[in-house]
Amino acid sequence: MKPTVVIALGGHAIIRPGQRGTVPEQFENTRLTFTALEAYLKRECSLVITHGNGPQVGNIVIRVEEARRKAYEVPLGVCVAESQGEMGYMIAQSLDNKLHEMNDPRDVVTVLTQSVVSLNDPQLSNPTKPIGPFYSRAEIQHLSHPDIHLTEDPGGLGFRRLVPSPRPIQTVEREVIKKLVLAGVIVVAAGGGGMPVYYDEAGRLEGLDAVVDKDFASALLAHEIGATELVIITSVSHVKVHFGTPQERSLTQVHPGELETYLNDGHFPPGSMGPKIEAAILFINNGGEKVIITSMEGIAGILSGDTKAGTIVTRQGTPRCPTTSCA
Numbered sequence: 001m002k003p004t005v006v007i008a009l010g011g012h013a014i015i016r017p018g019q020r021g022t023v024p025e026q027f028e029n030t031r032l033t034f035t036a037l038e039a040y041l042k043r044e045c046s047l048v049i050t051h052g053n054g055p056q057v058g059n060i061v062i063r064v065e066e067a068r069r070k071a072y073e074v075p076l077g078v079c080v081a082e083s084q085g086e087m088g089y090m091i092a093q094s095l096d097n098k099l100h101e102m103n104d105p106r107d108v109v110t111v112l113t114q115s116v117v118s119l120n121d122p123q124l125s126n127p128t129k130p131i132g133p134f135y136s137r138a139e140i141q142h143l144s145h146p147d148i149h150l151t152e153d154p155g156g157l158g159f160r161r162l163v164p165s166p167r168p169i170q171t172v173e174r175e176v177i178k179k180l181v182l183a184g185v186i187v188v189a190a191g192g193g194g195m196p197v198y199y200d201e202a203g204r205l206e207g208l209d210a211v212v213d214k215d216f217a218s219a220l221l222a223h224e225i226g227a228t229e230l231v232i233i234t235s236v237s238h239v240k241v242h243f244g245t246p247q248e249r250s251l252t253q254v255h256p257g258e259l260e261t262y263l264n265d266g267h268f269p270p271g272s273m274g275p276k277i278e279a280a281i282l283f284i285n286n287g288g289e290k291v292i293i294t295s296m297e298g299i300a301g302i303l304s305g306d307t308k309a310g311t312i313v314t315r316q317g318t319p320r321c322p323t324t325s326c327a
Helices: 023-036 054-066 076-101 139-143 174-182 214-224 256-264 274-285 296-303
Strands: 004-009 046-051 108-110 114-116 129-135 149-152 159-163 186-188 195-199 205-207 229-233 239-241 249-251 290-294 311-313
Touching: 004 214, 023 076, 023 296, 046 076, 046 174, 046 214, 054 076, 054 129, 054 159, 076 108, 076 186, 076 195, 174 186, 174 214, 214 229, 214 274, 229 274, 229 296, 256 274, 274 290, 274 311, 290 296
Parallel strands: 004 046, 004 229, 046 186, 108 186, 114 195, 229 290
Antiparallel strands: 129 159, 149 159, 195 205, 239 249, 290 311
16 A cells, blocks of 8 residues: 655745735646645655645635625634635646646545534634734734734744634544545645534534644644655745754754754744644654655755755654655
8 A cells, every 4th residue: 555645735835925925826836836746746655735824814814804794704714614615726726737747647636624623722712823914013003903913923024913723633524535545536635724623512513713723734634544754845944943043953854852852942933833843743653654844945855865955853863765655
């Protein structure tokens, strides 16, 4: 049986810094993404593609707010569903076209995915997840509202809106996704972390007004479907410690224990690299073999054999080989 790889695309892999994020721009970026990932498409492995939706769902929320009293209200969980459909269409079509170009007969399907969370999760009353566009200091003066929480980006890009982000504990569609993967289908799933839901006392699913972190959802789904490898594509080539100081250092081969020490020492902020690090630790500790955290450019280097082109997490800290094909 082929090994399964889950590739988690960041929302900003679809909207690049400095862009308005128009639909044509997002389609072009998505096509470029699969050109960069072509080496994975050629390998003997099953694939699941997950994706973030921070910029996209934030823009959907803006549209909802601008349309108040003109159209019906849309809760945040439903906004996540809208972003899953919008981005799932874009990703599946772009990937299908790439496979056609490669004469690869595999099918691609997008599965709208729900992530079960606990009503007792303290994050439901503590907004920590950044979504939407970056605002300047002048622009946030117009966003003053008790229900709107803002955070300043540590990289100096501006301010972003914060929303509750509970931890996922189960993927509702996990068995369906597993069956599709076993049938040789490339699945696009867990978009934006999945729609947050909970089971009521009667065992029925109900939605919540929150956003689930894409990296936690990806690590959970990867574990549930028995994936051996999790690839987290982000805007930087390496995980760094002592970021922004003269002691700044890029991590290449590490193990979960090292990352946990750095995490506890405060090297990875919760609004940026923190969730990726925690997701990597969880995946490896739950039986996964490897996590790669890098940029789109870095993944090309890793796939060509350069194990220092990104951050690679394994149980021992030294990967046996740079790619799944020889794992």
